[in-house]
Amino acid sequence: MISTLSFVSVSDLVIGLSLGSRLFLIAVGLSLIFGVLGVLNFAHGALYMIGAYLALAFTTQVIDNFWIGVVAGAIGVGVIGVLIEVGTIRPLYDRVEADLDQLIVTFGFVLVIHEVVRFVWGSQPYSTPAPDALAFSVSVSGSTFSAYRLFVIVAALVVMAALWLFIRRTYFGALVRGTSSDREMASMLGVDVPRLYTGVFFLGSFLAGLGGALSAPLQSTSPALGEQVIIDAFIIVVIGGLGSMFGAFVGAMFVGLMQAIGPSFIAAGHIAIPFLAMVLVLLVRPEGLFGGLGE
């Protein structure tokens, strides 16, 4: 086993896991929103991108503190998500073809957000340095990588754990699970479903913004970012199961590792394999490899 994997260096592995962690932060919000609201949010990648830009703008123009910028970016994106949900998604819940109409409306926001970002910040890519506390390198068995990559992996694990506790152990989490499995019943039992939906949309958008802001030092932030990551996020949530948080984690790690170490052993197919996996999962197990939110 060791001999077959010897050409995969530790740094490749860390890069793959950090890419996966970054993708997890996008996909988990997408999955959460679909699991509860039944809305496939095409604009989720665009929200992720805004998170990166807002954090950037905040640290360069308000307070030069990376961590405050991350939080400000995530909250800002959460608020934008609420505006989108209340203004354009809520009016469509009762339609016959609600799913497809909502998908198309959120696709409209992909175009709108892309252009607004290009208008405000221009087309050129931005890069952000890692915060000072984490701006050092780590060496493990001969390969070197930045400490910030390790931090992003830890952050994804922390978010995963926090979400799990939140959904499984809090009162609000119980309402979310109940509404997810039976919206009418929850409504009859006195749950304010529209407000809960808005809350979940805020949380999902917040997570997208958090992912974008935290990943800013790992990537070049440009207007094309949103459209790149949304397709990866679709692959992930389909493989893991729309609505499943654990599934989003496994799917994200699969796609992240495929991007980082795929080229070194399947040169011909590493772009196609995630899509092939997506097709296979949809055909064989459309609910994904790991059940929904209620499980």
Add this chain to the structure above:
Amino acid sequence: MSTHDDSVTSRIGEFTRDAVRNGWTRERCVVLLSLGLLLFGVVAPSFQIYLFTEFLIIALFALAFNLLYGYTGLLSFGHAMFLAGGSYGLAIFLQESEPYVSNVVGAGPAPLVSWVLGAVFAVSLVIAMAVPIGWLSVRLEEIYFALITLAFGMLVYSVIIQNPQGLTAGSDGINVLLGVTEIGGAEFRLGDRQIYYYLTLGIVGASTYGIWRIVNSPFGTICKSIRESPERAAALGVDVRFHRWMTFIVSAAFVGIAGVLIAGLSNVASPYHAHWSESATAVVATVIGGATYFAGPIIGAFVYLYARWGISRYPALEAHWEFFMGVLIILVVLYFKVGAAGGLYMLRTWLLDVQAAYRRGGANAAVGFVRESATNKLRRDSDASESDTGGVER
């Protein structure tokens, strides 16, 4: 002998009679529109001909896409794979076989013959793709159908990018050059803008007629019944899955034709033609135009291309023209599901009512009618409660 003569000559005679005499019939509109389109290729400046050719191709793309979305209720986010199938089918055929064709038919007519054979090959290739992909995809519905077609589309895109056996030339794409054809001393270049316009016009016109016949056939009626309620259609004995599969294949074949045409227009078969954002073009055009009307995708494609052209006269806005498309989609889905075609249809009905009022009681009655309908409209909008806006009438 039946009294109802159905021969071709009598049909043509009937058509001509309808077109010339009986007022503003559909036949007369078709004749005048055709004349206008034929004349356009002679009088319009070169750039306008190019833009209009592009519009015709996008219109066919959207029209074929809508066969599946508007008529059967399946939203595909991967139809660009068939556009690319058509483009690459033609490009690869021209690249590999032009010398052989030239040996058989001679160098003069070779470019034209190769193009025709290449187009047939390309559409066959697209159908060969659509049969298995459609068979697998129609097992899913709604969002899941959109996702699996997206996945198949991106799978085709990544195969093209990977350049298998050096066949697709990777991210560069393959150049498609339509050479000079010489038949009986007459020389012409198929790629010439004017000639290519007429070629596109003929093919898109014939395809549009074909699609129109399909949606108005018993086949099309079954499509609509599936869109309205798959369960009821199944209860009436329709094999819903099989029917969706067939519609998928027909839709893909017409998109393949559009793909053949777009390769010749842009002179390249590019992997971009397979990318999901290209599939989104058909979605955008169809939604803006109105998916529930036959002409919706055509009008939507017109708005899509000409709005862009109109905006391009203001350089500051041009860079951000997609912003306006995004806003337009959001507004149409939220408030005006019938789209531009529905708007035009409502306008036509309203104008006919105004005309009728004018005939009844002169100018005063017409003005009165306009005022009355405007106040009615305002009142209805102000107390437009959250009544069901989902069911759109055809």
